[in-house]
Structures are given as structure tokens and as C-alpha cells.
Amino acid sequence: MALDPKRTVRELRELQELTSDSNGAQRVAWTDMWLRARDWFRAKLEGLPVEQHYDAAGNNWVTLQGQSPKALLMGGHLDSVPNGGWLDGSLGVMASLEVLRRFAEEFEGRPPVTVRLVDWADEEGARFGRSLFGSSAFAGTQTIDSDRARKDRDGAELQDAVRRCGIEIDRIGEAAAERKNAAAYLELHIEQGPVLERMGLPLAVVLGTKGVERHAVTFFGQEAHSGSTPMGARRDALAAAAKLALEIRPIAGRRPDAVCTMGSVKTYPGIVTAVVGRCETTLDQRDLNPEVLAAMHREAVAASERFAKEEGCTVEWSRIWNIEPVPFDSELIQLCREAITETAGEAPELPSGPLHDAAEVSRSGIPAVMMFVQSLGGISHNKIEDTREEYIEMSVTALDRLAAKTANWIQGRGKN
Amino acid sequence: MALDPKRTVRELRELQELTSDSNGAQRVAWTDMWLRARDWFRAKLEGLPVEQHYDAAGNNWVTLQGQSPKALLMGGHLDSVPNGGWLDGSLGVMASLEVLRRFAEEFEGRPPVTVRLVDWADEEGARFGRSLFGSSAFAGTQTIDSDRARKDRDGAELQDAVRRCGIEIDRIGEAAAERKNAAAYLELHIEQGPVLERMGLPLAVVLGTKGVERHAVTFFGQEAHSGSTPMGARRDALAAAAKLALEIRPIAGRRPDAVCTMGSVKTYPGIVTAVVGRCETTLDQRDLNPEVLAAMHREAVAASERFAKEEGCTVEWSRIWNIEPVPFDSELIQLCREAITETAGEAPELPSGPLHDAAEVSRSGIPAVMMFVQSLGGISHNKIEDTREEYIEMSVTALDRLAAKTANWIQGRGKN
Numbered sequence: 001m002a003l004d005p006k007r008t009v010r011e012l013r014e015l016q017e018l019t020s021d022s023n024g025a026q027r028v029a030w031t032d033m034w035l036r037a038r039d040w041f042r043a044k045l046e047g048l049p050v051e052q053h054y055d056a057a058g059n060n061w062v063t064l065q066g067q068s069p070k071a072l073l074m075g076g077h078l079d080s081v082p083n084g085g086w087l088d089g090s091l092g093v094m095a096s097l098e099v100l101r102r103f104a105e106e107f108e109g110r111p112p113v114t115v116r117l118v119d120w121a122d123e124e125g126a127r128f129g130r131s132l133f134g135s136s137a138f139a140g141t142q143t144i145d146s147d148r149a150r151k152d153r154d155g156a157e158l159q160d161a162v163r164r165c166g167i168e169i170d171r172i173g174e175a176a177a178e179r180k181n182a183a184a185y186l187e188l189h190i191e192q193g194p195v196l197e198r199m200g201l202p203l204a205v206v207l208g209t210k211g212v213e214r215h216a217v218t219f220f221g222q223e224a225h226s227g228s229t230p231m232g233a234r235r236d237a238l239a240a241a242a243k244l245a246l247e248i249r250p251i252a253g254r255r256p257d258a259v260c261t262m263g264s265v266k267t268y269p270g271i272v273t274a275v276v277g278r279c280e281t282t283l284d285q286r287d288l289n290p291e292v293l294a295a296m297h298r299e300a301v302a303a304s305e306r307f308a309k310e311e312g313c314t315v316e317w318s319r320i321w322n323i324e325p326v327p328f329d330s331e332l333i334q335l336c337r338e339a340i341t342e343t344a345g346e347a348p349e350l351p352s353g354p355l356h357d358a359a360e361v362s363r364s365g366i367p368a369v370m371m372f373v374q375s376l377g378g379i380s381h382n383k384i385e386d387t388r389e390e391y392i393e394m395s396v397t398a399l400d401r402l403a404a405k406t407a408n409w410i411q412g413r414g415k416n
Numbered sequence: 417m418a419l420d421p422k423r424t425v426r427e428l429r430e431l432q433e434l435t436s437d438s439n440g441a442q443r444v445a446w447t448d449m450w451l452r453a454r455d456w457f458r459a460k461l462e463g464l465p466v467e468q469h470y471d472a473a474g475n476n477w478v479t480l481q482g483q484s485p486k487a488l489l490m491g492g493h494l495d496s497v498p499n500g501g502w503l504d505g506s507l508g509v510m511a512s513l514e515v516l517r518r519f520a521e522e523f524e525g526r527p528p529v530t531v532r533l534v535d536w537a538d539e540e541g542a543r544f545g546r547s548l549f550g551s552s553a554f555a556g557t558q559t560i561d562s563d564r565a566r567k568d569r570d571g572a573e574l575q576d577a578v579r580r581c582g583i584e585i586d587r588i589g590e591a592a593a594e595r596k597n598a599a600a601y602l603e604l605h606i607e608q609g610p611v612l613e614r615m616g617l618p619l620a621v622v623l624g625t626k627g628v629e630r631h632a633v634t635f636f637g638q639e640a641h642s643g644s645t646p647m648g649a650r651r652d653a654l655a656a657a658a659k660l661a662l663e664i665r666p667i668a669g670r671r672p673d674a675v676c677t678m679g680s681v682k683t684y685p686g687i688v689t690a691v692v693g694r695c696e697t698t699l700d701q702r703d704l705n706p707e708v709l710a711a712m713h714r715e716a717v718a719a720s721e722r723f724a725k726e727e728g729c730t731v732e733w734s735r736i737w738n739i740e741p742v743p744f745d746s747e748l749i750q751l752c753r754e755a756i757t758e759t760a761g762e763a764p765e766l767p768s769g770p771l772h773d774a775a776e777v778s779r780s781g782i783p784a785v786m787m788f789v790q791s792l793g794g795i796s797h798n799k800i801e802d803t804r805e806e807y808i809e810m811s812v813t814a815l816d817r818l819a820a821k822t823a824n825w826i827q828g829r830g831k832n
Contacts, residue, residue: 191644192641192644193644193645193649198649224609225769225794225796225797226700227608227700227702227769228609228768228794229610229675229769230609230610231665231668231669233614233794239661239665242661243658246658253647257646259643261688262692263688263690264683264687265654265683266681266686267682270679270681270682271680272679272698273679273700275679279681282687283688284642284689286642286643320688353641353643354644355643378644378645380641
């Protein structure tokens with residue numbers, strides 16, 4: 001077997017060297033640096049018995065044709081946030097390449113099932129605010145009409161930025177053709193959270209991606225002079241918001257894996273000498289169980305209304321975005337559990353709080369599973385994002401084991 | 417007696433007509449509209465036996481020479497905030513003019529004591545952020561070096577703006593010469609708060625201006641992904657700030673007239689998908705008792721440190737500004753109480769939360785007192801600022817009574 005996990009580490013460092021500056025990775029989708037990363041990746045394919053093409057949404061597909069057309073898919077994304085890390089997304093791509101090489105070598109270019117690597121286009125949505133761009137087109141859940149005119153900070157439109165990279169916004173749905181024969185999808189990713197580090201374990205099975213309820217919650221009180229308005233005569237919008245900021249913690253805390261976050265608070269007029277008349281907040285709630293998610297949302301709404309009333313304020317909710325929970329395939333979860341146990345001894349199971357391309361793939365009906373590798377300090381989207389090299393290597397080995405098991409599973413299903 | 421309180425209302429409406437647009441009063445100091453207001457005011461002096469001049473800081477002095485050089489001072493300010501109301505500041509000036517007219521008529525141009533009206537320059541500090549500009553120069557508490565280069569929104573410097581109005585910034589301290597023979601200072605102002613309206617009373621004796629402790633309070637936690645960071649692993653700077661936003665209320669509430677306000681909250685990175693890593697807040701604390709003010713400040717600091725610790729955060733305090741409480745003269749307070757009781761039947765006593773020129777005058781050692789008239793809805797610094805005409809007229813009458821009593825008091829003191 002030719003699997004060389006150390007090569008994955010070397011290649012990841014090479015990519016980072018090529019596409020980062022002193023502030024971190026700059027592989028933002030649809031930029032020259034991203035295209036450079038993709039050219040670098042394509043050069044890595046030389047000598048491999050594979051076919052490569054970009055689909056209608058800009059996803060990069062590398063196919064090792066097998067004896068069966070049924071395809072095992074694996075992947076990640078080379079695009080990063082601005083000032084990003086060296087592993088978020090690219091680990092999945094480069095580990096998949098290593099596994100693809102192993103398949104090619106072991107089966108002399110013709111494995112029992114087809115093996116395909118995908119580098120999804122614009123997972124991060126960092127420039128235009130539309131994450132999962134390529135995988136949603138693949139899954140048939142693209143939202144062209146609301147996305148085409150999205151603008152970046154400099155006023156450039158998404159439809160023009162993608163055209164520059166050879167993509168016609170109105171045709172990205174044709175990427176769905178890549179779903180043909182797809183039998184399973186595997187994705188290795190850094191955890192981006194502190195759970196595995198706290199457990200002292202390198203790898204985890206990912207049970208699915210949590211559903212998200214994301215809302216703007218605005219409290220309306222009465223702007224008033226900080227000097228002349230007695231405490232009892234105030235209608236302080238900030239006080240109502242502060243109560244909600246604290247109450248979302250027991251709301252989440254009553255459920256084992258749930259999270260609720262108030263990430264932004266804006267005060268108006270927002271000056272030192274005025275009681276806050278209007279307080280705009282954002283609330284992000286996540287859980288893998290749709291009933292838990294719905295209950296948390298209901299409880300937060302009820303709490304906000306109670307606090308508004310207590311403070312002589314009113315409150316308005318406006319949904320920013322939501323997505324249902326996406327549980328991964330139970331059979332692939334079992335295979336992932338086995339692969340991790342064989343590699344690392346223990347296989348903890350986590351839901352993923354962040355969204356991933358695997359969720360879009362899963363929503364399209366293709367069995368999918370993800371594997372997490374420990375993140376140091378739980379930090380990502382930052383140049384200090386890091387994972388111990390030893391764990392990166394273990395993750396490549398575990399992904400390879402999972403891929404082998406999944407290929408067998410695909411074959412077995414084909415025989416039924 | 418020629419006192420005509422209805423004339424004050426008419427003149428205030430005339431001034432508002434001349435110097436406001438659809439958004440409210442625009443008599444911002446050092447602007448053409450302010451100069452227009454001052455020209456309009458000067459024209460009102462025609463025929464009165466008075467001397468008028470602008471001092472070195474731009475304060476406008478109108479002097480009715482009396483038999484004694486000892487002077488009774490009364491005043492206010494014609495400058496307004498942008499989009500301001502028709503009464504804040506200008507009521508004090510126009511009511512004082514009416515009282516001056518009464519003195520001139522009753523004593524045929526030669527009252528027992530000298531009576532002086534002052535229109536302070538730039539009370540609001542709306543354009544350059546330096547309030548009490550003229551009265552601080554009068555009091556000898558001007559801060560030229562830190563003020564000369566203050567800029568407005570368009571980049572114009574304070575020293576240039578005042579020069580355009582004939583003021584040399586380095587010479588404003590010469591306004592202290594106006595303190596000569598000053599024996600008392602009276603100022604009528606709208607309350608700018610809801611207390612008198614809640615009491616159902618028109619007028620109040622002002623006991624002094626509250627001291628202010630104004631701080632920037634910043635909590636430092638750890639920015640983290642809202643999806644991947646379990647509730648128990650967070651160091652949420654917003655949570656610590658929210659606890660403080662709520663705790664300042666019992667801190668103030670334990671004291672009868674104290675106020676504490678968190679007027680501004682800023683969250684960083686301030687996005688819906690991140691736990692707040694840094695939360696910048698402002699705290700404004702006021703009380704008339706310096707010991708109470710100091711205790712409230714200590715309690716807020718201790719609470720913030722406790723909350724920071726509870727949330728795994730740190731906290732930093734930075735003083736923005738402070739001023740000690742300025743109690744008004746007890747004998748003038750008694751005269752004010754009598755004047756209000758005779759006019760309105762009941763004389764409630766309030767501290768002033770907002771600062772006023774009277775505080776600067778008082779700090780310079782001149783006995784001072786203020787009178788408040790009810791504000792509708794407690795609203796000021798807004799075009800909807802208003803007071804019932806009947807109450808405006810009562811306030812002019814009460815100020816006149818207070819002025820008469822104070823003139824007698826000045827005479828009486830002279831005899832000792």
C-alpha cells in the first residue's frame with residue numbers, strides 16, 4: 001500500500017506557502033489566489049490515471065474510473081476565508097488525493113468502484129456571503145435569483161466574479177449531472193471546535209450537521225437623556241436585550257449538544273449620554289434534533305417577549321436564515337466508527353455545528369458521512385488554526401480505511 | 417410692573433421660526449444660523465437702557481447698570497444641538513430678557529443692583545464636542561490646549577471656527593473679567609426629564625448638578641465559532657457585559673436620585689456566527705452626592721470584575737470624563753423655593769442630571785441656582801421638545817420673583 005500520510009502534511013504546507021501572506025491563507029473563492037491554488041492542485045494529478053474537469057458550478061472533479069460506474073465521492077474545498085488557516089477545507093481535498101492515489105496504486109488504475117475527488121467551489125462564501133455555492137448547485141438547492149447580484153466589499157457582483165472564472169450563473173444547476181452514479185460521499189475536516197481537544201482524542205465520527213435558526217431580534221424602547229431620566233422612568237432596550245443574552249444560555253444548556261449565540265449587539269443612538277432606544281441583536285441557534293431546535297426557538301421568542309414587557313419595550317423577530325438538521329447516513333456512520341476505532345482506539349461521536357458541503361450532498365439523497373480531526377484551541381478561520389501533524393497523519397489513515405470500507409459497502413449494495 | 421410672560425412665548429416662537437427647519441432648531445454654535453439668532457436677539461435690546469458686548473470667549477453680556485456695581489446675573493444659551501428644540505437654552509435667555517425689561521421699567525433704568533443677562537457661547541458643544549465652552553472660560557476652567565484642534569465632522573478645527581466669529585482661542589480666559597462684581601447667577605431651563613410631568617407640577621428648585629463618572633468598560637473573552645463551540649467552552653465577552661448592563665440598575669436603584677446608564681455596546685467581531693470576543697461598553701453614572709458617586713463607581717468596577725471572572729473574561733476600565741457634583745447655593749435655593757411656592761403653590765426639589773452653564777458659574781465661586789420648568793414627555797434635543805405655554809409663562813413669572821428676591825438678597829449682603 002502506498003498511502004503516505006506524511007505527504008499530505010507536506011503538500012498542505014506547500015499549498016499554504018504558495019497561497020498565504022503574513023495574515024494567513026488568502027484562497028478566497030473567485031480570486032486569483034484561489035485559481036492559483038487550483039492550478040497547483042491540478043499539477044499534482046500528473047501521472048495519475050484520472051480524468052479531471054470543472055463542472056458548471058466550478059466544482060473540480062477528479063475521477064478514477066473503476067470496474068463499476070458506482071462512485072465513491074470524497075472531497076473538501078480549497079477556498080478559504082480571508083486570513084484563514086492551512087487546514088480548513090484543504091485537508092479534505094489533500095487527504096482525498098492521497099486516498100485516491102492509494103486506490104490507483106492498489107488496483108493498478110482500476111478499482112472495483114469508481115473513486116471521485118471533488119474540490120467544491122466557494123464553500124466559505126467569504127466574498128459574497130453565499131456559502132456552499134458549488135455543493136448546493138450539485139445538490140440542486142442553488143438559489144441563483146437571490147445570489148446573482150450579491151456584491152463584494154468593492155461592489156463587484158457575484159455573477160461577474162464567477163463569469164471571470166468561466167462560470168455562467170444561470171447554468172450552475174447543470175452541476176447536478178455529477179450526481180450520476182454517486183453512491184457515497186466522505187469528507188474529512190478539522191473540528192473547528194474544542195471538544196476533541198478537551199477529550200484528548202484525535203478523531204471523531206460526525207453524526208450530521210446541526211440545523212440552524214438565525215434571527216435578527218430588535219428591541220424598541222425609548223431613547224432618553226442619561227442624566228435627566230430616573231431609573232424607574234426608563235424603557236431601556238439594552239436591558240431587555242441583556243436579559244435575552246443571558247437567557248439563551250439556559251435555553252441551550254437544557255440540551256446536551258445545543259448552542260445559542262448572540263453574536264452582534266448594536267445600540268441606538270449608541271452614545272454615552274443616552275438610554276438605549278433601540279437595540280438590534282442577532283441570535284444563532286443550532287441543534288441536530290429538529291424538535292429541539294424548534295423548541296429552543298419558541299423559548300427564545302417567549303423569553304424576548306417577556307423581557308420586552310418587563311422593560312416597557314417591544315420586540316420584533318426577523319428570520320435571517322435557517323436550515324434543517326442534516327443527519328448523516330447511519331451505515332456510513334458505522335463504517336466511520338470502525339475506521340476511527342481501528343486507527344485511534346476510540347471513536348467519539350459529535351454533531352457538527354458548522355455547515356459543510358457534506359450536508360448539501362446528504363440533502364440531495366446521497367449517503368454521506370464526515371470525520372473530524374482535533375483542532376488546537378478549537379480555533380479556525382484564523383492563521384493560527386492548527387492541528388498536530390501526528391493527528392493529521394492519523395486522519396488520512398482513518399479516511400483511507402473509511403474509503404476502503406465504503407467502497408466495499410458500495411460493492412455489497414450493488415450485489416443486492 | 418411690565419412683566420409680560422406671554423411676550424417671552426411669542427419671542428421664543430419667533431426665534432424658532434427664524435432659526436429652524438423641518439428637522440428642528442439649527443442654532444449650532446459658531447454657525448451662521450447661530451449668528452443670525454444672536455443678531456435677532458441684539459435687535460430686541462433696542463430702546464433698553466443697557467450696554468451690550470461679547471466677551472473674549474464669545475459670551476454675550478447685556479448690562480443694566482444699577483445703583484450698586486454688585487451684579488445679579490441671569491442667562492441661558494441661544495445655541496442648540498442640530499435638530500434641536502425651541503426651549504433648551506433659549507428659554508433662559510428670553511425669560512431673562514423679560515425680567516431685565518421689568519427691572520429697567522420698574523426702576524426707570526437704574527435698579528438698586530446691576531442686572532446682567534448672559535447668553536453663553538456654545539453650551540451644547542454639539543459641533544466640536546466641547547460643551548460649556550463660554551461658561552468654562554468665564555469660570556477659568558477652560559481647557560484650550562485639548563480643545564483648540566478639536567474637529568467637526570467636516571474636519572474644520574474649533575480654533576478656526578471661533579476665529580471666524582471673532583474669538584481668539586488663546587484669549588478666551590479673559591472672559592473671567594466678567595466675574596467682577598458678580599454676586600449671584602440665576603438660570604431657568606426646561607427639565608429635559610419626566611419627573612415634573614409625573615408629579616403633575618410645573619416648576620422645580622434645582623439643588624445642583626450631579627457629578628458624572630463616565631467610563632469605557634471593555635470585556636475581553638475569546639472569539640469562537642457559534643456552531644462548533646459548546647456552551648460550556650465559551651468565554652463570551654457579551655455575557656459579562658450583559659450582566660453589568662443589568663447590575664448597574666440595582667447599583668443606582670439603592671440611591672434615590674442616582675442614575676447609571678450603559679449607552680453604547682459594541683461587539684467584536686460582531687457577526688451572527690461568532691461568540692463575542694470583545695465587548696466595548698460605556699458607563700455613565702451620576703449623583704449629586706460625591707460619596708454616593710464614588711461608591712457607585714466602586715461597586716460597578718467590582719461587579720464588572722466579578723462578571724468577567726465568571727465568564728472567563730478580563731475587563732478594562734478607562735475614564736472618558738468626570739466632573740464632581742456641583743451643589744447650588746443654599747440661600748439662593750431657599751429664595752427659589754419661595755419664588756416657586758408663590759407662583760405655583762408647590763416647590764419640588766430636583767438635582768439636575770444634565771450639566772448646565774450654572775454649574776461652571778457655581779464652580780467659580782459665584783452663588784448660583786437654577787429653576788426647572790416641566791418638559792412634555794421628558795424629551796429634549798429633539799424638534800418635538802415642548803412645554804405647555806401656561807407653564808412657560810409661570811416660569812417667567814417665577815424667575816422674575818426669584819430675581820427680585822435675589823436682588824434684595826444681594827443688597828442685604830452688601831449691608832453686612
